[in-house]
Amino acid sequence: MAWNEPGGGKKDPWSGRDQQDTPPDLDEVLRHLQERINKLFGRKPGSGDGGNAGRLTGMIGAAAVAVWGLTGIYIVDEGSRGVVTRFGKYVETTQPGPHWHWPAPIEAVTVVNVEQQRFVEVGYRSGGRQQAVGSLGSVPREALMLTKDENIVDVRLAVQYQIKDAKDYLFNVLDPEGTLKQVTESAERSVIGNSTMDFVLTEGRSGIAADIKVEIQEMLDQYRAGIRVITVNLVDAQPPEDVQASFEDAIKAREDEQRLKNEAEAYANEVVPRARGAASRLTQESEGYKEKVIAKARGEAGRFERLLAEYEKAPDVMRERLYIESMQEVMERANTLMLDVKNGNNVIYLPLDKIRSARGAADAAASESEAGSVPMPAQIDSQEGGAKAGGGRASSRGRDGRGQ
Secondary structure (H helix, E strand, C coil): CCCCCCCCCCCCCCCCCCCCCCCCCCHHHHHHHHHHHHHHHHCCCCCCHHHHHHHHHHHHHHHHHHHHHHHEEEEEECCCEEEEECCCEEEECCCCCCEEEECCCCEEEEEEEEECCCEEEEECCCCCCCHHHHHEEECCCHEEECCCCEEEEEEEEEEEECCCCCHHHHHHCHHHHHHHHHHHHHHHHHHHCCCHHHHHHHHHHHHHHHHHHHHHHHHHEEEEEEEEEEEEEEEEEEHHHHHHHHHHHHHHHHHHHHHHHHHHHHHHHHHHHHHHHHHHHHHHHHHHHHHHHHHHHHHHHHHHHHHHHHHCHHHHHHHHHHHHHHHHHHHHHCCCCECCCCCCCCCEEEEEHHHHHHHHHHHHHHHHHHCCCCCCHHHHHHHHHHHHHHHHHHHHHHHHHHCC
């Protein structure tokens, strides 16, 4: 009979309600739970194994529920993010620390490390980070690029990246790493295709890597891939192996050309200033010679004007004086004289150069030797007297000739 069934005073439903201070018995609670479980599985009350079996079943069920609830506890490490999904749909992104979610199959958590440095190799496969560049295995399908000047170049890139958004990384792109590799190839072909081969292989390496990084990041942001590109390293750029020898010859020829240009520029830098200095010196010398000639001409003209004035005063005297001075000047430069004596048949020959040399040798010997042999003064005086006599006869002959 239910508690609210009508009956006597002892059946009053409100009787004794206020006096009930003790909690319900645990055995009674377990029995009620067992009855509900039996009803749920179609078992009749009172049938089966008895009270202890039902109690054990209830405890096992409670423990199972507790264990199931504990499986929802998870911890996100530092530098990671937890992405919670409920029946496959995104719910939230949790930060580092302990968290709880509805256990499976209701919710699931994917922990993503967002600080890990990840790498993608395009154009080669290293097989190990410590290998040298020369031992890297090339992948021609990814490495061969066509340049702006229609040459083929073998380019190898290494892309370093991080995950900047765990939700976008997991849900927006099916294969993030594969997508990154394809985006890198596309950006690489775009940049290389707008550059010449010489630029790619020489001074353009750093600039090309920076341009490729910018294009990769722009495309990844358009895809909302949740990836941040850190660095793009141009590992190697060289011609294909089939034309490697010819290209090395071309490089050597280009280096020789540059070397010869440098040597020519150095020679020009040395010769041109010297030539300019010589030209300046010649210009200054010519200016000095010009001034000298002009001054000398002016002096000669002034002297001639003064002589002209004196000549007009005494023509005979000035004529005689000018003749004597001219003959003296001529005789001083002459080394040999031929004298024709008037009314005579012999021609007198005077070797003035030998006379002068003999006189110079005599003077040198007299000054160097103190007690040795001394030149004969009589011979020297006789030679000097002969020279003077010859000079006097020459002057007399000249005047006589002019007088005639």
